[in-house]
Each structure stands twice: as C-alpha cells, then as structure tokens.
Amino acid sequence: MIQTTEMSEPIQIAETTGPPGVDSPLPDPSSGTERRFGHLTGQQHLASQQRPADAADLVRTALDPDAAPELRRAAVGGLGLARGPVMVVALPLEAEPADRNTASVGGLRALLLPAAHDVESSLPARHCAGIAQSNAVDLVTGWRQARIALTMAAGRDPASSLHVHYTDLGALASLAEIFSAEAAATTPDVLVLDHLHTERSWSVATLREVIGHQSMRRAASQMYLHHSTLLQRVEWLEQHLGYPLRTPEGRIRGAVAWALWCIAHADR
Incomplete structure (x- = not known):
C-alpha cells in the first residue's frame, strides 16, 4: 500500500513579471534574471501598446503635443519624413488628399509632406488649405501654424487662391494667436x-x-x-x-x- 506524506506548508509558486498567457520557464530569482526578464518584457509590452498601427496613427502621434518626444520622433521616422523639413497642411475634415500621410485631427484633416514635394499636386481641388513649413522634430508647432493659415483662408472668394501659407500672413498670424x-x-x-x-x-x-x-x-x-x-x-x-x-x-x-x-x- 502506497503511503502519502501530507505537506505541512503549501508550495510557493514564483510569479513571473512577463505578460500573461505566455508559457515559459520561470527564471531563477537568485540570479537576477527575473528582474531583467521583467524589465525587458515590460518595455516590449509598452511599445506594442503605443506603436501606431498605420499612417493615420503615425500622423496623429507626430502632431500630438501630449505624446512623448521619442514617440513623436519615431512616428515622423515611420512616415519617412525624418531627414528634412516637412510641409504641414491643415484642411477641412471632408477634404480627401491624394497622399497617404493624412489623418483626422481635432475636427480637421492633417497632411504631412516632404518640403521638396509639390504640395499643390496633393491638395484636393476647391478646398481651403493652411500650409506651414516645419522642422521634422517640431511638427506640433507646424500644425498650430497650419491651422492659423487655414483660418485666414476661410473668408476668401472660392474663385481666388484657397491655399494660404503661414509665412505669408505676417502680422495677421499674430492677430490670430492673440x-x-x-x-x-x-x-x-x-x-x-x-x-x-x-x-x-x-x-x-x-x-x-x-x-x-x-x-x-x-x-x-x-x-x-x-x-x-x-x-x-x-x-x-x-x-x-x-x-x-x-x-x-x-x-x-x-x-x-x-x-x-x-x-x-x-x-x-
């Protein structure tokens, strides 16, 4: 007859700091591997949660003043715009630009293009547009300036130029900011x-x-x-x-x- 021995204390199961649902051997707590394993897994999990999924998400992240600077830089790089000045364009939400680097942002449509690009060819006809040139590391400022330029396009006759550049506004830009x-x-x-x-x-x-x-x-x-x-x-x-x-x-x-x-x- 087989005899069993009753354990006086319950077996302690070490918890892993990795993501749930992953079957992997538990690291040895005494070796320090557990701490390194938990740190790396946490960073990778955070990145997977914050990484934009498509061009629209990249545009929103690049223009988000509340996003971490490193995330904005990564988004600009993901759009292929990290090597030079960027043209930031603000359009009415219903406008549909030909370029893929566009997204709805704050009730408007944003479009990001390389400065060397022919901006006019990417803009839809018969729509107002505000345009600003910005350094790739500070597209948040460029987006604010493009919105101001769009403001000054609102009162123009449809037969005239509907595309307003921020640099052409001069003192009018200051008026719009005040x-x-x-x-x-x-x-x-x-x-x-x-x-x-x-x-x-x-x-x-x-x-x-x-x-x-x-x-x-x-x-x-x-x-x-x-x-x-x-x-x-x-x-x-x-x-x-x-x-x-x-x-x-x-x-x-x-x-x-x-x-x-x-x-x-x-x-x-």
Missing part, C-alpha cells in the same frame, strides 16, 4: 459683417478682394465679375459698413474686420 474665436466674434465690426453675410452671401469675400487689390478691375477679374457689378457691391458694402473701402484708412479697417471675422469663424 484673439480667440469668442473674443473676435464680439467685436462690433465682426457683428456687422455677420449681419451683412446673412443678407448677401458675397459680402465677406467681396470685402477681402477689394482690400486685397489696388485696382477694382483686377479685383473684379479675380472674382469673375463685371467691373460695374463689383462697383455696385462695393457701394452697397460701404453704405452698410459705415466706412469707405476705397481709402487707405477704410482699407485698413476693412482688413482688420475681415481678419477678425475669419478668426471668429475658424474651426481650430
């Missing part, structure tokens, strides 16, 4: 423009073209309008704005009003 959309929307001149825009949908775009050209004929040509038609619109605008648009002072006031209107209606 004013929030809420603050801009409450200024008297913007409130007037809002009212006129509901009455005549061409009001804001016409204001932009008039203050942007020294010649009325040139502005009319840019908007594909007859010269006399544009003059009628300008006279209507001047009557309802309460100031002239064909004097230096009036142009300056109209330019500031237009810029604040764009900021007030920006989706950024």
